[in-house]
Amino acid sequence: MDKILVFLPKCYPNAPLIGYYQVNIRHIQEYKKPNRFLPSGRRPRPLRGLPAFLAGISSGIRNSLRIPRVLPKAINSSAVLSSYRLFWVSTIMFIPRLSRVAFRLAQELSSGKCPQAIRGYVQRPSSQFMQCQVEQRMENKLFHASIMQKICLYSNDASGDVVDPKQKISVTFVDKDGKEKHIKVPIGMSMLEAAHENDIELEGACEGSLACSTCHVIVMDMEYYNKLEDPADEENDMLDLAFGLSETSRLGCQVIAKPELEGIRLAIPAATRNFAVDGFVPKPH
Amino acid sequence: MAIYGSVRRFWRSFSTFSSDPLRVCIVGSGPAGFYTAEKVLKAQEGAQVDIVDRLPTPFGLVRSGVAPDHPETKIVVNQFTRVAQNGRCSFLGNVNLGSAVSLPELRELYHVVVLAYGAESDRTLGIPGEDFYGIHSAREFVWWYNGHPDYRNFNPDLTNTHTAVILGQGNVALDVARILLRPTNELATTDIAEHALAALRSSSIRKVYLIGRRGPAQAACTAKELREILGIKDLQIHIQESDLLKSPADEEELKNSRIQRRVYDLLSKAASAKDLHSKLDHRELHFTFFHKPDRFLESDDRSEHVSGVHLEKTRLIGDESGRQVAVGTEEFEDVKCEMVLKSIGYKSIPAKGLPFDHQRGIIPNIRGRVVSETSGDSALPEQGLYVCGWLKRGPTGIIGTNLYCAEETVSSISEDLQKGLLQPTTRKSGRDGLLQLLDDRNVRVVSFREWEKIDSEERRLGSLRNKPREKLASWDELQRACWG
Secondary structure (H helix, E strand, O other): OOEEEEEEEOOOOOOOOEEEEEEEHHHHHOOOOOOOOOOOOOOOOOOOHHHHHHHHHHHHHHHHHOOOOHHHHHHHHOHHHHHHHHHHHHHHHHHHHHHHHHHHHHHHHHOOOOOHHHHHHHHOOOOOOOOOHHHHHOOOHHHHHHHHHHHHHHOOOOOOOOOEEEEEEEEEEEOOOOOEEEEEEEEOOEHHHHHHHOOOOOOOOOOOOOOOOOOEEEEOOHHHHHHOOOOOHHHHHHHHOOOOOOOOEEEHHHOEOOHHHOOEEEEOOOOOOOOOOOOOOOOOO | OHHHHHHHHHHHHHOHHHHOOOEEEEEOOOHHHHHHHHHHHHHOOOOEEEEEOOOOOOOOHHHHOOOOOOHHHHHHHHHHHHHHOOOOEEEEEOOOEOOOEOHHHHHHHOOEEEEOOOOOEEOOOOOOOOOOEOEEEHHHHHHHHOOOHHHOOOOOOOOOOOEEEEEOOOHHHHHHHHHHHOOHHHHOOOOOOHHHHHHHHOOOOOEEEEEOOOOHHHOOOOHHHHHHHHOOOOEEEEEOHHHHOOOHHHHHHHHHOHHHHHHHHHHHHHHHOOOOOOOOOOEEEEEEOOEEEEEEEEOOOOOOEEEEEEEEEEEEEEOOOOOEEEEEEEEEEEEEOOEEEEOOOEEOOOOOOOOOEOOOOEOOEEOOEEEEOOOOOOOEEEEEEEEOOHHHHOOOOOOOHHHHHHHHHHHHHHHHHHOOOOOOOOOOOHHHHHHHHHHHOOOOOEOHHHHHHHHHHHHHHHHHOOOOOOOOOOHHHHHHHHHO
């Protein structure tokens, strides 16, 4: 066979996450231990493309792991065999990393909210190596960053945990007309974000920064209300201004899903319903 | 050909929906206007909504009223931007109702006109000396530091002022006090207008009085703003303990209101906290309760300039509705000051040709439908004319209050549409007609795209100064940014 397909994980700067190369066997065969002068006296041709790539890998591995110079000899003896060996060595070195990458990718894709950056990353063809150095270093942190960005966008005072898409609790939203909608909310997600993802009409004017009261929800059962942490002063300040305030009112962006809240029911207050326990509802500005 | 024409007419009579969308014009692009637009777009498929504003910049008080050190409150602008970018919605800036286009003309061009232009004027005290130099309304001061183009040359004199008196204790009063007292290095990284920041840097105001007619149990501010101002660095708070005594009526009021309870607790905590150290350049904030202004005192050196406020002590009595009202006790005292800011409430400007309730400062309406005053008992609703926001309810409430207000108005519109009261089959020229009319009058409209140009220019200038944005505060700058 003239050409082989080599799958290599990201272990070389400026390479994409996963790529494949069509390798001409002849180029592999031409790789030699770098001797300054060949027996015939000619200087070796400078290595380009994949051979240079492989040379880079091998020297990198050697340097980082301080492998004695057994490998180069092995490579020298039989170029084709050595290239396969090299390939497997590098793969084995990076299998844990590769599997972590693949697992997270599968996770994100299955949950349906593949972060924008990662999507672009994977889809990029192997021939484009346009990556700036910063991005490469951040590539594993990209997952966390995009997840946290979404969480931070919606929950200011979040527990700080990463959203766990596997564990979900069931939540029922009762809208202004009394219609119920049952949804599944992953642990760590705020109720405001969950409502928006499921097309429930819950306003979030300040997008979870505790500067408004539009995501006001009423916890319909007292026992669930007691399971929530006490609201902070900032949340109470905003709840003061909420329309239709009740004894079990909370801000949706501050109620974070946790296993104890399984089956919680939240009502969206209607303008006509006057739940105000405090009598008249003053409207300051 | 004839068959084609008849088929077309036949088709037309059944597809009036697609060929004649409901055309809605909303006058005012603040929260009320945008929430109304959002709900109309959702409730009526195919409705075409135009939001008209006299300024080239949209968003009303979110841009010109919210204090610069409250950026989280302005995040709602993202939601409004999404509404304006909807294909069925368009923003038409620099269009003044009254001078560029009249209300009857708008009602001719659109099926539905919603007035949501808020309150651009102030309540007056009606006491002697109110027209002295140095006495301004808080609204003007807020517009000035927020870079409103109408108040670019407001130039309040902060260098010859040591004491400022603020009449009123609502959130606007607290905002103004906070901007006057906050260290300017903290303000330098907000989107405060540059001319205001420069003036505040050279300000010599060290004492601010917040004067209210009634007591701490009736203070109109909210806990968040109060907490914020009580926490300002190097600020001495002065509250008289005697003002904090509660009468049985006060206790009753506090029992019924969560907001008042929390505000009262904050004030009593601040009164009891003794600030032992006093720095050389410290600033003072005095909360003065149970006093109302009787008249303004004129300065001897500068004629027609305020030099103090003659205050009358008050006490509370219950009126018929059970509310506690302040009445004078004939005991007077003076407070010396060089600047007075009246923060006693906004007031809407009447629309020409429409009735206006001067007492409440609103256009008379029933659930958002404008009613014209008739001599009889029944009030006739005007066809196709609605109100929303402060113009409908009076100048109270926060941004979120407009959500419910808009819902009510839009449900009234939908009801009237269903009853056939809005002539949906009549073809109205809507946006095209309005743009043609404005073109004939040489009025250049600012589209949302052009606002986005202003927006990106402001943000670019802001990034040079470590601010979120550098507001273009004059008409010239705004025109140059959007029209080049």
